[in-house]
Amino acid sequence: MKKMMIQASCRKCLQACLLLLLVGRLQGRVTAPEHLEAPVEKPFTLTCSVSRDRGESLKQVRWLDVQNQILLSYQPGNRDSVSGQQHVELATSPKDTSSIVIRRVGFRDEGCYTCIFDMHPSGSKQGQICLTVTAQVTVDSNNKTAVSGKKVSFSCSYGLPEKVTQITWKYTPAQGSSTDVASFAKRSDPMIEPPYQGRVWLSPSLSHSQLTIQPVAIHDEGCYTCLYNAHSGETKSSTVCLSTYVLPKPQVSYKTTSPGVIEANCTCVSRPPAEIVWNVERDNRTMGPPVTTQLPQGDGTTLLISTLTVQSGLLKDVSVKCLVHHKGLESPIAVSMNTKIGTALTILISVTTVAALLVMSLCFCLWKCFLRKEVD
Ligand SMILES: *[C@@H]1O[C@H](CO)[C@@H](O)[C@H](O)[C@H]1NC(C)=O
Ligand SMILES: *[C@@H]1O[C@H](CO)[C@@H](O)[C@H](O)[C@H]1NC(C)=O
Ligand SMILES: *[C@@H]1O[C@H](CO)[C@@H](O)[C@H](O)[C@H]1NC(C)=O
Secondary structure: OHHHHHHHHHHHHHHHHHHHHHHHHHOOOEEOOOEEEEEOOOOEEEEEEEOOOOOOEEEEEEEEOOOOOEEEEEEOOEEEEEEEOOOEEEEOOOOOEEEEEEOOOOHHHOEEEEEEEEEEOOEEEEEEEEEEEEOOEEEOOOOEEEEOOOOEEEEEEEOOHHHEEEEEEEEEOOOOOOEEEEEEEOOOOOEEOHHHOOOEEEOOOOOEEEEEEOOOOHHHOEEEEEEEEEOOOOEEEEEEEEEEEEOOOOEEEEEEEEOOEEEEEEEEEEEOOOEEEEEEOOOOOEOOOOEEEEEEOOOOOEEEEEEEEEEHHHHHHOOEEEEEEOOOOOOOEEEEOOHHHHHHHHHHHHHHHHHHHHHHHHHHHHHHHHHHHHHO
16 A cells, blocks of 8 residues: 555656656747748748746847858847848747748758857757748649640649659540650650650650640540659649540531421531531421431541421521531531522622623623714
8 A cells, every 4th residue: 555655656756857857948948840841932931939047138049041051140129230141031020039031932942940049148049940842733724625636735833843853744534544645854855655756745844844735636635644753752743634626517408308398407526516506587487396316426526417397488588507506616607508698699690690791781882882983
């Protein structure tokens, strides 16, 4: 019983001792975050604070950079005493705390910084902050679309090219696994994988990489990932996806299926499937709504046939148009069944013919008149 009590009190004593030790170490110490990550090209603030013992006063604060050179020094409460390097400035901070701002973090700012508080009468106390400079991989924009046969470019950038050795572009189809498209490493030429040679180009840059495909093929649809390999073995990547379009080139054909009834087809091949609507000028002589059929083709495109049945009289009076809407078109394509244009053309030809005849007969008359006069 007694033994246990002694043990218990001993444990309490030990705990108290430990606590005292800890407090003792904390007293008069500098607190600073050990490790921080600073995004490249942004301002970054470093902060240290010191806890003062009774009777102590703070005479001077010094900051040392990653090479242990003076970065900034000042006497607290004396603004004029601030001196240091160009790319840093003193920030306002509470008593016994010191904050400096690196105006624009760069690759060379990575490393450990020391803050030194010169105290009177106890001497200097110091803390250390180690900075890791970080950057994001960014792809230029959101997902892209490209028309088959045209050109598409993807851009990818990384703010710390000094930290990476290579960039690789990978392609991932909707179904299936990723394959390499192209890569570029420092001090070498861009490398294009054999299946892409002749229609894929890669810029020789790590910080701003640009992958260009020309001409774009339907099967280029999928996602493209730019992947950076860092010296540290880490990889960083970003992805952009591509949709490939085939634009419709609609055609209209028609035939008389039974006396007085005409069947018209509006046909187009596209990717993704287009939408066909018929525009019949305010008339009720169509025989039912159009019937549209979709026929997927082997190459990823879709054949669309929209069939409209109309009374033949209709074509003489009003214009019948097939309107094709597609995501890749700014405005729909209209194909007329040539009825109204036909009439207009007939009128135009007739008018021209009549005019020509008139001019000819006038010439003839004049010539006859002159000839007569001369003879006379
Ligand atoms: C891009 O496309 C992919 C796949 O098609 C999709 O998962 C992703 O959400 C899209 N991103 C944007 C920003 O639209
Ligand atoms: C319209 O298309 C159908 C097939 O969907 C075809 O059977 C018909 O002959 C076509 N008509 C015309 C006028 O081309
Ligand atoms: C179509 O319109 C005409 C007048 O423009 C009308 O006389 C006729 O009854 C209409 N037919 C139908 C089926 O609605």
